[in-house]
Amino acid sequence: MKGSCLCGDITFETAAKPEGASMCHCRQCRKMAGGVWASAYVADRDLTITGAVSWFEASDTAKRGICPKCGAFLFWKAHDEDTISFALGAVDGPTGIKIEKHIFVADKGDFYEIADGLTQKD
Numbered sequence: 669m670k671g672s673c674l675c676g677d678i679t680f681e682t683a684a685k686p687e688g689a690s691m692c693h694c695r696q697c698r699k700m701a702g703g704v705w706a707s708a709y710v711a712d713r714d715l716t717i718t719g720a721v722s723w724f725e726a727s728d729t730a731k732r733g734i735c736p737k738c739g740a741f742l743f744w745k746a747h748d749e750d751t752i753s754f755a756l757g758a759v760d761g762p763t764g765i766k767i768e769k770h771i772f773v774a775d776k777g778d779f780y781e782i783a784d785g786l787t788q789k790d
C-alpha cells in the first residue's frame with residue numbers, strides 16, 4: 669500500500685498488511701485533521717517514509733507527523749509502542765481495508781452521527 673500527502677513531498681509505503689483500522693473522533697485529531705481521522709497501523713519496520721516529516725508532540729505519550737508544506741496529518745506514533753498509524757485517506761488507490769471501530773467517540777463533534785453499526789469506544 670502506498671500513500672502520499674497532498675503536495676507529494678511526503679510518501680509512504682507499507683510492507684505488511686495494516687491492522688486496526690479505526691476512525692478517531694478525539695479532540696486532537698479534530699483539531700489537526702479538521703474532523704475524524706481514519707487510520708490503520710503497521711509495525712514500525714513495515715512502514716517506509718520518504719520526505720521530511722514534521723513531528724508534533726501533542727502529548728507526553730505520542731507524536732503526530734505532518735507534511736510541513738501542505739499540512740497533511742499523515743502519521744501517529746505512540747512513544748512506547750512499536751507500531752505506527754498512518755492516514756487511510758492519504759493512501760493512493762484502493763486500500764482493501766474496512767474500518768473496524770470508532771474511538772474517542774465521547775469527544776466527537778455534534779454535527780454528525782455515527783450510524784454504521786460498528787463498535788464505538790469512548
Ligand SMILES: [Zn+2]
Pocket residue numbers: 673674675676677678735736737738739740
Ligand atoms: Zn505535503
Ligand SMILES: [Zn+2]
Pocket residue numbers: 692693694695696697698705772
Ligand atoms: Zn484521535
